[in-house]
Structures are given as C-alpha cells and as structure tokens.
Amino acid sequence: MNIFTKLSLTTALMTSTVIGAYAQIGPQIDVDFVATKSYTGWMTPTSGASLSQDAVTGVLTLSPTTTSKYRGDFRYTGGTVSIDAINYPIIAVKFNKPSTGNITFDTSNGDYRKPGSGTQNNQQTLLPGSDNVYYYDLTSGSGAQLGASNLIDETRFPGGTITCTSFQFKIADMTVRENYDFYWIKSFASVADLTAYVAKTVTGVKALGWDGHVDLNWKPVTNATSYTIRRFTADNPLTKTEVATGITGTSYSNTGLTNGTTYYYEVTAVVESAEGGFESAVAAKPVANTAFASWNHQDIGTAGLTGNAGFSTDGTFTINAAGKDVWNNDEGFHYAYQTLDADGYIVAKVNGLVNTHASAKAGVMIREGLGNTSREILATLNPAFTAELGYTKTGGSIKYDLPVTDGASGNYRWVKLSRSGAVITASYSVDGTIWVEGPSVTFDAESPMKNADVPVYVGVFAVSHDVNKLTTATFSDITVVEGTLPVSLTNYDAKLNSNGQVNLNWTVSSENNNNYFLVERKSEDGAFSQLAKISSKGNGAAVYAYTDANAVAGINYYRLSQVDLNGKQTELGIRSVNVSLTGQVLSVFPNPITNNQFSFTYKQAGNTAFVKIVDLAGKTVFSQTVKGNDGLFNVSTPAGIKAGIYILEVDQAIKQKVVFK
Incomplete structure (x- = not known):
C-alpha cells in the first residue's frame, strides 16, 4: 500500500482530504506540512542536522550540520513510497532552496537525473513564476533516469509504478550554513496541473x-x-x-x-x-498606540499590488508597498499618514528597505492631498541608504534635487521634514542627532501647503519601483510634532587638544525660543555633572564652543542639551574623548597572552598600578593592584578568562587592546 494513504491528515490517494474546514483534491503524493502541523515519518538522517516544526504555522525547518561543508538530508522513513510514473510523474516540492550546495532527489532505485545530464546534482526545475516550487519529471519513457544508467521505463518498472524503500532530498556541500523550510511535497499528472495548482x-x-x-x-x-x-x-x-x-x-x-x-x-x-x-x-x-490613533494608510496612484502598513510583531512600524515611483505624474506607492494642522515636523528612522529595485524608496512625506497628482515633498532613502529630496510645487509636475553628498551618504538612517509656513525643509542624519539639511522648498501661492493653518497630510511611505513586486520598509522612532524645532543642530564634536584639554564645538542652522545650551560631563564610572551653561545667540544660524580644561584621565563623556525659554530640556547628543596621561605608552608582552600571564611597562611615580581587564561588552573580568620594579609589572590572571579580545586598563587612564588565547 502507498504510505501516503496512511498519514491520516497529511495525504490523500486520488481522493478528497478534508483539512480543517475546507477540502482539497490531492494527487497520489500529497504531503502538506503547513496544513497539518505534523511530519510523522519524516526525519533528517544526517548526523548533526535537525528537524523542527512551527507548532502554529506548520512550516517544517531543517537545520544542517555545523561542519565546514554543511549538509542536511530530508528522508521519509515511515514505509515504502509508490511513484506512479504513468499517471503522476511530476514530483514537486515547495521549499526555500539554500543559496549554495548540491541538491539531489534520491530513492532506493537510484538518484534522479534529467535525460542526458550525466549528474545527480541540482536536477530540480524551478516552476516558472512560482515562489520556491521545484519539480522532477519522472515520465516513463522520457529518458529520465534513477541511477547512472537506469532509465525510467516499462522494462525496469512495469506499469510505471516505482516502489521506493528510500525517498529523500539530499542537500550537501553548502558553503554557507542556512536553515531551509519545507511546505509540501506532491505529485501531479503534468507540469500544467502543477502550474494550475500553484496558480490557485x-x-x-x-x-x-x-x-x-x-x-x-x-x-x-x-x-x-x-x-x-x-x-x-x-x-x-x-x-x-x-x-x-x-x-x-x-x-x-x-x-x-x-x-x-x-x-x-x-x-x-x-x-x-x-x-x-x-x-x-x-x-x-x-x-x-495612542500616537498612531489618528493614522490611516492607503495606496496612492498606480500601485499594482495592494500595499499595507502597521505594526509588526516586533514592534517596528512596517510598510509593504509596490508602486511605480514618486518621480512622475502617474506615481504609485503606499502611504501611512495623519494630518498636520500647523507648523511642525516629522522624524523617522528607516531601519530597513528590501531591495526590489535600485530606485525603491522609503522615507517621510508631506502632501496636500491623497490624489496621485497632489503637491508633495519627501525626504527619502534608497536601498543603498543614500538620500534624495523630491517635491512637486505644482500639481503633477515633479522636481528633485541630487542626492545629498557630505561623506555620510550611504550611512543615513534618519529622515526629517520641517514645515514653517510655505517653507518645508528636508534633513538627513546618521544617528538622529546631527542633521544634514537639504534645500528648503517654498510652495506656490495657490498651494494650500503655503499656509501653516491649513491641514496637510504628513507620514511615512515606501515604493518598490515595480508594480509586480512588494518591498518591505521598516521604521522606528516616528515622531510628528506641531510647532517649530527649537534647535537644528548640524555639527557637534569633541576633540583633545595638545594641552590635554577637550574642545567642544557645535553649529546650529537655526534656533527658536532657545534659552541656553547645557554642557555636562561624566567619567566612565560616574554620573553626568554640569560644566557650563552657554546662552543662546538668538534665532538663526550660530557657532558655539566650550573648552574643558579639567578633563580627567580615561574616557570623558560630554552631553550637550538645549533648554527652551519655557524650561523644556532636549538632549542633542553625547560625544566621548579618551584622555591619557601625558607621554605614557603602554607596552604589553606577550600579546596575545598565553598561560594567563603577561607583563607590561609603565612609567609612573610609585611602584604599584591598578590593573583592570574589561571585555568588549564593558564587563570587568579581572582587577587587581600589582607591584612593579622600575616600571616593569608582572600580572597573573585567573584561569577562567575565556579566549578573546579584551581591553587592559592601567590606573584608569592608559588602555591597550589585548588578546587572550
């Protein structure tokens, strides 16, 4: 008897099998993992590989071995398998094929080879237009083989019935270790029947x-x-x-x-x-999520495939979008939005964008309406995370600037649009603190966007640049604020000068109702304390500076904040500077460190030094005060320090990278 008739929920023999609340007509082989949440009789015979099944979705995942050439076979061991090479010769499997390695469809009668191929590796055929559906054609008399010289014909298999005591898919010689998922295995009368099944x-x-x-x-x-x-x-x-x-x-x-x-x-x-x-x-x-209580989303223009937007299970905001683009009169994309009734701004971080095309885009947008010829302005990133500014000043006529180029392009993740009356400005940032401004756009007199008291739409968008493909854009830190930005920071840096002092410099392109800047400092083990209040120079662009003449030995952290006239404080960024004792050079030997013993030279007034070893996560794994002799110190550490890279710190001032073996 064909084993697939024994798997009560997973298979059928030319009959209708009821799964859940609906029926499906199954061909001779019909194993549907996602429908049944069961993989009875299936295993991976490869030592070190494993099978697991999602108890909810039913997707069956095979994890290959951890050796240098990864491997994981997928075999049925619950009995014999009968293949009808006359009536159902197309063996199809849906699984996400690994990007490397050799795949072989193997049976006890031999491994499958296409007519004249001479090899058993990678003989599967991808069904055109499908999503990871592959098939093998075992038509009797076609010249296909099971084994190096064994044709699938009436002589070898009378009646076309191939009885297999072993039935498996072998996946070997992978150069990259990848898990892969199996969804179903079925047989069909023809490729046309398989195509029709997949099409539904x-x-x-x-x-x-x-x-x-x-x-x-x-x-x-x-x-x-x-x-x-x-x-x-x-x-x-x-x-x-x-x-x-x-x-x-x-x-x-x-x-x-x-x-x-x-x-x-x-x-x-x-x-x-x-x-x-x-x-x-x-x-x-x-x-x-009260912040998004008034948000909606929809396709704009010619989108092709229907888009979607909302929160993923990991909490990020996601847009799935097709669409032509945003650069022409007949644009199409997916837009998630709310209304903005006054001056204000929108900020968002673009965490990721699936590369369906080099011109796919994701970013923030302000527009006067929801029609595809509406006036709009957008700050956008492409899959390479380079920045572009686009805008429509009159309905249906698009203009756009060249990508912003300041050395950070390609590392941008944050985008921002600020509205002040008829003027809207696009900005980009690597870290959400330091912003690079693009050109400002002043909208036409006839545009509703010229008046701050006229509502406009503000939100995030994505476009795949292909109406037949969906891209996925993920966002976080989406903020919409009514009112102008108090400070637009364009630069903030901290550098050690030749006198052992730290120079802080920052530049703003605009200020609004700013009272003063607050400069604070902390050492590695301390809390922030105030260094100075720097009064605002008034509205407009300005350059500021402050020098810390009393920096402590070790890493100093400098926090810059802005305080409004109404007392509201906003953090603008933190910079760090490593201050070493003048003239000190730390020499460690041996490095890499073996047998948990090492020495270092360190010139200072006394004959002791406080030594600390910290891992790259910042955790102290060893600390001790050690005695030296004429600047030479010998250190013995516990045997429990694992092999890896660490930071050796002496007297909380001098640091050196060391490696433990």
Whole structure:
C-alpha cells in the first residue's frame, strides 16, 4: 500500500482530504506540512542536522550540520513510497532552496537525473513564476533516469509504478550554513496541473497590527472570483475561525480584536468554484498606540499590488508597498499618514528597505492631498541608504534635487521634514542627532501647503519601483510634532587638544525660543555633572564652543542639551574623548597572552598600578593592584578568562587592546 494513504491528515490517494474546514483534491503524493502541523515519518538522517516544526504555522525547518561543508538530508522513513510514473510523474516540492550546495532527489532505485545530464546534482526545475516550487519529471519513457544508467521505463518498472524503500532530498556541500523550510511535497499528472495548482495558491500574504484590528493584503490569484480568510490563535492552531468570505479585493481589515494577542491568518482563493491552497499562516498582533490613533494608510496612484502598513510583531512600524515611483505624474506607492494642522515636523528612522529595485524608496512625506497628482515633498532613502529630496510645487509636475553628498551618504538612517509656513525643509542624519539639511522648498501661492493653518497630510511611505513586486520598509522612532524645532543642530564634536584639554564645538542652522545650551560631563564610572551653561545667540544660524580644561584621565563623556525659554530640556547628543596621561605608552608582552600571564611597562611615580581587564561588552573580568620594579609589572590572571579580545586598563587612564588565547 502507498504510505501516503496512511498519514491520516497529511495525504490523500486520488481522493478528497478534508483539512480543517475546507477540502482539497490531492494527487497520489500529497504531503502538506503547513496544513497539518505534523511530519510523522519524516526525519533528517544526517548526523548533526535537525528537524523542527512551527507548532502554529506548520512550516517544517531543517537545520544542517555545523561542519565546514554543511549538509542536511530530508528522508521519509515511515514505509515504502509508490511513484506512479504513468499517471503522476511530476514530483514537486515547495521549499526555500539554500543559496549554495548540491541538491539531489534520491530513492532506493537510484538518484534522479534529467535525460542526458550525466549528474545527480541540482536536477530540480524551478516552476516558472512560482515562489520556491521545484519539480522532477519522472515520465516513463522520457529518458529520465534513477541511477547512472537506469532509465525510467516499462522494462525496469512495469506499469510505471516505482516502489521506493528510500525517498529523500539530499542537500550537501553548502558553503554557507542556512536553515531551509519545507511546505509540501506532491505529485501531479503534468507540469500544467502543477502550474494550475500553484496558480490557485494565495501568496505574498502580509498581516500588520493596529489598535484593535489587523490589516491584511495579498497578491491576486489569476481568475479568482473571491477570497476566504481564516484565523486561529497559537493555543488552538487546528481550530480555525472563518472571518470573511466572498472578498473580491486583495486586502481586508479584521476588526474587534484583543490588543496584545497574536493572531494567525490563512488566505485562500476560489477559482472556478474550487478553493485553492495557502502558503503558510502569517502572524500579526494588534497593539494599543495612542500616537498612531489618528493614522490611516492607503495606496496612492498606480500601485499594482495592494500595499499595507502597521505594526509588526516586533514592534517596528512596517510598510509593504509596490508602486511605480514618486518621480512622475502617474506615481504609485503606499502611504501611512495623519494630518498636520500647523507648523511642525516629522522624524523617522528607516531601519530597513528590501531591495526590489535600485530606485525603491522609503522615507517621510508631506502632501496636500491623497490624489496621485497632489503637491508633495519627501525626504527619502534608497536601498543603498543614500538620500534624495523630491517635491512637486505644482500639481503633477515633479522636481528633485541630487542626492545629498557630505561623506555620510550611504550611512543615513534618519529622515526629517520641517514645515514653517510655505517653507518645508528636508534633513538627513546618521544617528538622529546631527542633521544634514537639504534645500528648503517654498510652495506656490495657490498651494494650500503655503499656509501653516491649513491641514496637510504628513507620514511615512515606501515604493518598490515595480508594480509586480512588494518591498518591505521598516521604521522606528516616528515622531510628528506641531510647532517649530527649537534647535537644528548640524555639527557637534569633541576633540583633545595638545594641552590635554577637550574642545567642544557645535553649529546650529537655526534656533527658536532657545534659552541656553547645557554642557555636562561624566567619567566612565560616574554620573553626568554640569560644566557650563552657554546662552543662546538668538534665532538663526550660530557657532558655539566650550573648552574643558579639567578633563580627567580615561574616557570623558560630554552631553550637550538645549533648554527652551519655557524650561523644556532636549538632549542633542553625547560625544566621548579618551584622555591619557601625558607621554605614557603602554607596552604589553606577550600579546596575545598565553598561560594567563603577561607583563607590561609603565612609567609612573610609585611602584604599584591598578590593573583592570574589561571585555568588549564593558564587563570587568579581572582587577587587581600589582607591584612593579622600575616600571616593569608582572600580572597573573585567573584561569577562567575565556579566549578573546579584551581591553587592559592601567590606573584608569592608559588602555591597550589585548588578546587572550
């Protein structure tokens, strides 16, 4: 008997198998891990490799060995497998293939080879247009082989039935250790049937949380008449609630949910009155967030695939977006926004952007309306994290400046737009503290954006630059503030001068209602204490300086803050300077340190020195006062210090990198 008829929930033999609340017609081999949360009979026979299954989504993950050439085989051991090379010769598997290594479909009758290939490695064929679906064609009489010289034909396998006591996918010789996931293994009558099956599977499902609801989007299925959405929770993954049927679009908002609960969703398509399959469940968690209570999101213009926005389960704000671009009259992208009713600014950190195209973009945007010809201005980053400023001054006419080039381009993560009446300024930052300003834009007299008391839309956006692909942009630290920025800092640095003093310098491009700057200092083990108050030079651009003539030995941290006329204090940044005793050079030997013993030379007045060894995480692993002789000190450390890189500190002033072996 074919073993797949014995796996009660995972397989079917030319019959209809009911999984959950819906039916699927299965070909002869039909193993569906994501539908059943079970992988009974499957194992990895490779020593050091392991299998695990997500108890909720059902995705089966294989972790390869940890040797220099990583390997992990995936084998059925629950009995024999019968392959019908006459009626169901197409063996298909959906899994995210590793980027390196050799893949072999192997049976007890030999390993699969395409006609005339002469090799067993990488004989799988990627189904065109699919997402990680591969197949092997075992058609009898086609010239395909199982083994180096064994054709798949009637002589070797009468009736076309191939009985396998071993059935596996071997993945070896990987140069990069990667886990890979298996979703299903099935057989089909033809490649056309496989294509039709995959075509009915909903892919690209995204789910993002908001306050009390989850928004979903997915890629359209050709000839689908409607879509069905099912939901379940982690504590009961096999009991699914049908939350919506008959959906004709490719997005849905599931409302009335409990904040803080993670929900899982499956989306299926109805094609020719038959319901298709699903990739795997996707998760989302609604969250209460008052800062985004008034936010909405939507596609603008020609987006192609439907976009989405909201909070990921890790708390970051995410936009999934397709779209043409933002540089032309027929633009298309996804936009998450609120209204801004006065002067103000928006700041956001772009944590990541999937590179669907070199011209994909993510950033912040202010626009007068939600139509695709609305006037707008945007501060944006591309996948290389270089900065661009774009704006439309009259409806439908786009202008843009060259990327900002100041040496930091490529390292930007923060973007900002500031509105002051008709003037909007774009800025970029590496760390969210020091900002590089782009040109300011003054909007046309007929534009509503020229008046600070007229509401505009302000928010974050993303575009894939390809209407057939979704990019994912992740943001954090999104802040929208009504009112002008008190200080726009363009530079802040701290440097040790030749006299052992520390010079602090900072530059601002503008000030508004600023009272003074507060300069504070702390040593490595202390707390910040005030050094000086530097009065504001008034509104406008200005340069400031302060010298610390009493810097202490070791690392000094300098915190610069700004204080408004109303007493509100805003931190602008922290800089550090390492102050060493004049003329001191620390010589350590041997370095790397062996046998937990080393020596160093250090000239000072006394014959003792306080020694501390700190790991790269800042944790002290050894400290002791040691005696020396004419500047030579010998140190013995405990045997428990692990091999690695450390910092040797002497008298809290002199530091040297050392390596323990």
